[in-house]
Amino acid sequence: MSTVKSSNPAGSALPSLARALTRVEDEIKALATSSSLPVVNSASGRITGAGGKRLRSVLILSGSLAVSGTITDRAVTAAACVELLHAGSLVHDDLMDDAEERRGVRTVDADWGPGPAVLVGDFLLARASQAALERISPFAAGRLARVVTDLVEGQVLEVMDLYDPHRSPESALRSVRLKTGALFEVGGVLAAHCADADEATAAGLARFGALFGLMFQILDDLLDLVSTAQRLGKPVGHDLRQGVYTFPLLRALTDDQRDLLARRGRELTDAEVAGLLAELRQTGLVADTLAHCTALAARAVRALPDLPDSEALATLRALPDAYLDWAASQTG
Ligand code: FPP
Ligand code: MG
Numbered sequence: 001m002s003t004v005k006s007s008n009p010a011g012s013a014l015p016s017l018a019r020a021l022t023r024v025e026d027e028i029k030a031l032a033t034s035s036s037l038p039v040v041n042s043a044s045g046r047i048t049g050a051g052g053k054r055l056r057s058v059l060i061l062s063g064s065l066a067v068s069g070t071i072t073d074r075a076v077t078a079a080a081c082v083e084l085l086h087a088g089s090l091v092h093d094d095l096m097d098d099a100e101e102r103r104g105v106r107t108v109d110a111d112w113g114p115g116p117a118v119l120v121g122d123f124l125l126a127r128a129s130q131a132a133l134e135r136i137s138p139f140a141a142g143r144l145a146r147v148v149t150d151l152v153e154g155q156v157l158e159v160m161d162l163y164d165p166h167r168s169p170e171s172a173l174r175s176v177r178l179k180t181g182a183l184f185e186v187g188g189v190l191a192a193h194c195a196d197a198d199e200a201t202a203a204g205l206a207r208f209g210a211l212f213g214l215m216f217q218i219l220d221d222l223l224d225l226v227s228t229a230q231r232l233g234k235p236v237g238h239d240l241r242q243g244v245y246t247f248p249l250l251r252a253l254t255d256d257q258r259d260l261l262a263r264r265g266r267e268l269t270d271a272e273v274a275g276l277l278a279e280l281r282q283t284g285l286v287a288d289t290l291a292h293c294t295a296l297a298a299r300a301v302r303a304l305p306d307l308p309d310s311e312a313l314a315t316l317r318a319l320p321d322a323y324l325d326w327a328a329s330q331t332g
Helices: 011-030 040-049 055-068 073-097 109-112 115-136 139-158 171-193 198-226 238-242 247-252 253-265 272-283 285-303 310-328
Strands: 003-005 070-072
Touching: 003 139, 003 310, 011 040, 011 055, 011 073, 011 115, 011 310, 040 073, 040 109, 040 139, 040 272, 055 070, 055 073, 055 171, 055 198, 055 310, 070 073, 073 109, 073 115, 073 139, 073 171, 109 115, 115 139, 115 171, 139 171, 171 198, 198 238, 198 247, 198 285, 198 310, 238 272, 247 285, 253 272, 253 285, 272 285
Parallel strands: none
Antiparallel strands: 003 070
């Protein structure tokens, strides 16, 4: 089995990471377009080829590198499988959200319709499981299958609370831990698994992933309220229109705004959405959410396992704050 070793004696992680990310991209493309049906390849290749931040891949590759000093083929495949599973869930999510755009390209649902969107999402999930079983291990395939059920449950909890302005922030967090935190957590588990790490190391990487994922989704929810369509690559205020009342929103709503949502949530006009978003931007919404996420980032870093100092470990330590800084720059 070939490995991607650190490219220089000083052990700089970044060239190995960059090379491994390119290999992940190649593997994602190969798996996403491996159907015998060109139409499936067109649809699944579009969402997976439209980029994305690849944060889950960075977590898996850096985690593996920090543990063992190498990035194995298995770690590259694990990153590709997690990205495929994520992409499959987004194809389903876009269908449920009635979203037209994702990552700056038209969604599968928008161009091919709901039936193909269900099937293409299923195709991506199935390919991820198959690759994990054939190229990593039964353990990895089992963890990926299990995380699909977490994502489904997180999404079910979200759907059950749609248009409920009295949804508690804790209820929103429970959904987020499952629909997003769980996949980042599995990223940590697989990073450790592909580097043959011990149990304590695996637990630390998993916890880091769970907390980082939670922070990531809370920031995603914040940006939906306070960013711009141009920056997001999707319309702003979409969650509000769809009745998804998220953790940052629920903590910021005044009684009057809650009343407005209770009365008119399903029929909000564009002007009402714009008005609500403008009001929210005048409150402590951004500062409060960023403070909450700063604390989550610190907890994530504290959860990291005790590993020898390396650039890969430094990359992991820097990741939550770097993402937080980026998200903060996208607000307003
Ligand atoms: C995006 O979040 C969506 C998710 C993180 C998970 C979606 C999960 C499902 C659709 C359940 C089915 C999943 C599988 C694996 C079959 P978001 O909607 O908050 O973010 P967005 O603004 O990017 O849409
Ligand atoms: Mg969505």
